[in-house]
Amino acid sequence: MQDIRDLTSVLRSNTPIVVIETYEEHRAIELLKKVSSVLYQPLFSWSITQGLTRVDRAMGVQKFNCEPADILGQIKSTDQQGIYVLCDFHPFVENAPKNVRLLKEIALEYESLKHTLVLVSHAFEIPPEIKRYCAHFRLSLPNGAQLQNLIYEQVDKVRAEGVMLDVDDSAVLKLAENLKGLTFDDARRLAHKAIVDDGAITHSDIDMVNKGKFELLDMEGILQFEYDTSDFSQVAGLHNLKQWLKHRTPSTCTQNLEDQPKGILLLGVQGSGKSLAAKAVAGMWQRPLLRLDMSALYNKYIGETEKNLRHALELADLMSPCVLWIDEIEKGLGGGSSDDGVSTRILGTILTWMAERKSQVFMVATANDISALPPELMRKGRMDEIFFVDLPDDEIRKAIFLIHAKRRGLDLSKFNLAELSNASQGFSGAEIEQAIISAIYTARASELTLDQGLLIDELMKTRPLSVVMREKLDALRKWASGRTVNAHK
Numbered sequence: 001m002q003d004i005r006d007l008t009s010v011l012r013s014n015t016p017i018v019v020i021e022t023y024e025e026h027r028a029i030e031l032l033k034k035v036s037s038v039l040y041q042p043l044f045s046w047s048i049t050q051g052l053t054r055v056d057r058a059m060g061v062q063k064f065n066c067e068p069a070d071i072l073g074q075i076k077s078t079d080q081q082g083i084y085v086l087c088d089f090h091p092f093v094e095n096a097p098k099n100v101r102l103l104k105e106i107a108l109e110y111e112s113l114k115h116t117l118v119l120v121s122h123a124f125e126i127p128p129e130i131k132r133y134c135a136h137f138r139l140s141l142p143n144g145a146q147l148q149n150l151i152y153e154q155v156d157k158v159r160a161e162g163v164m165l166d167v168d169d170s171a172v173l174k175l176a177e178n179l180k181g182l183t184f185d186d187a188r189r190l191a192h193k194a195i196v197d198d199g200a201i202t203h204s205d206i207d208m209v210n211k212g213k214f215e216l217l218d219m220e221g222i223l224q225f226e227y228d229t230s231d232f233s234q235v236a237g238l239h240n241l242k243q244w245l246k247h248r249t250p251s252t253c254t255q256n257l258e259d260q261p262k263g264i265l266l267l268g269v270q271g272s273g274k275s276l277a278a279k280a281v282a283g284m285w286q287r288p289l290l291r292l293d294m295s296a297l298y299n300k301y302i303g304e305t306e307k308n309l310r311h312a313l314e315l316a317d318l319m320s321p322c323v324l325w326i327d328e329i330e331k332g333l334g335g336g337s338s339d340d341g342v343s344t345r346i347l348g349t350i351l352t353w354m355a356e357r358k359s360q361v362f363m364v365a366t367a368n369d370i371s372a373l374p375p376e377l378m379r380k381g382r383m384d385e386i387f388f389v390d391l392p393d394d395e396i397r398k399a400i401f402l403i404h405a406k407r408r409g410l411d412l413s414k415f416n417l418a419e420l421s422n423a424s425q426g427f428s429g430a431e432i433e434q435a436i437i438s439a440i441y442t443a444r445a446s447e448l449t450l451d452q453g454l455l456i457d458e459l460m461k462t463r464p465l466s467v468v469m470r471e472k473l474d475a476l477r478k479w480a481s482g483r484t485v486n487a488h489k
């Protein structure tokens, strides 16, 4: 109903050209039929294959010439007032000055002709010559209640075919929530798939629906859907961070969007587990994890960095509730004077989005290098908290050994953990993991059983980053002290 009212008022406002960007052409035409009857205007539709036909009532097909320039010429010269829908006309305005000129002439003569052109395409780049005569109209997306109805309609449909279905109503509610942001058609398709895949609607469908939704929405491939979230039981240390997140678990949180946790920055040396922690946040809160790689953002389409970022943030909003992990955020923001101000504008876009967003997107930004981070990002109130992930202490190193040995089927109960921990002082989690992997290979190659000695040998051979980059680490620690919260304790 709202769409009919809104589109009617756009057409009543004497706009010569209306652009509707949608994949739901059928829905757009149905909507226009209703609007044309409210306005007592005939409705015509054109496509390159069908030519021009009258669609508001059964008049028999009136075929005219299919060619784009001819059809515009005919619309311009006819005194048959009406709404003319041009489906998929977008390719015919690219490098086509004659068509653009004809569109402009129809628009310029609107007062006498009273023809409204409606351009319906999945995407339409409006040529600058006609921009000021155009209005954009967006078809509304289904709301939560409509999505629930749509899922139950699919359930009824499948049941009508004689199929027995298990339907968990709480899963339907969650599914409807996760389908938000999709069109009716896409939501219907995904709901149907969720039902027929396993003959039931349960909470196990949510993951598939999230992935499907992401694939439908992510046309540019700038964000990545991380299939591999983690569990905090696989993360040693980071006790403070875990506690902080636990207290803010969404279901126990206040429903007020303003008070929702917005985001954290994890600062620390390479391999200290920042990425692992970002994955574990998504696992802990059972939310989809989207990863924005700052360097890919710059490289993907040169010169389109800001547009890409805006697209990525819009997509994250549509995927809400979700966790948005901005990996190596400093890579996109530390450009200095050589990047024509792109990094400043990128920072502005991120800060504006952070301040204005209404969606439940929790941002986890990770960074190794504070010298490249702009002070505006670190200012109090921007992030909910800035955590410093230092190298693991004695106890945490022991826990890291246990986690990574267990993951590879190794039993360390007969090993001297204290000695292993001692020999790995100054190691990051990643370096400990790497030493375990290398020791396993060495043992296999020499047909030996992995023992304490082999593991110690491997640790001795490693020159950890804390040694190689001592000054950098000292500077990072000095900076972090007093400004950040220790993620471990």
Ligand SMILES: Nc1ncnc2c1ncn2[C@@H]1O[C@H](COP(=O)(O)OP(=O)(O)OP(=O)(O)O)[C@@H](O)[C@H]1O
Binding pocket: 234, 235, 236, 237, 238, 268, 269, 270, 271, 272, 273, 274, 275, 276, 277, 366, 368, 392, 400, 403, 428, 429, 430, 431, 433
């Ligand atoms: N605290 C930890 N507990 C368990 N494993 C860890 C821990 N820290 C690091 N690791 C192991 O090291 C691997 C690499 O760590 P991760 O990629 O999370 O570090 P990072 O801080 O994000 O590094 P970078 O800045 O280089 O991306 C992890 O996948 C994990 O296997």
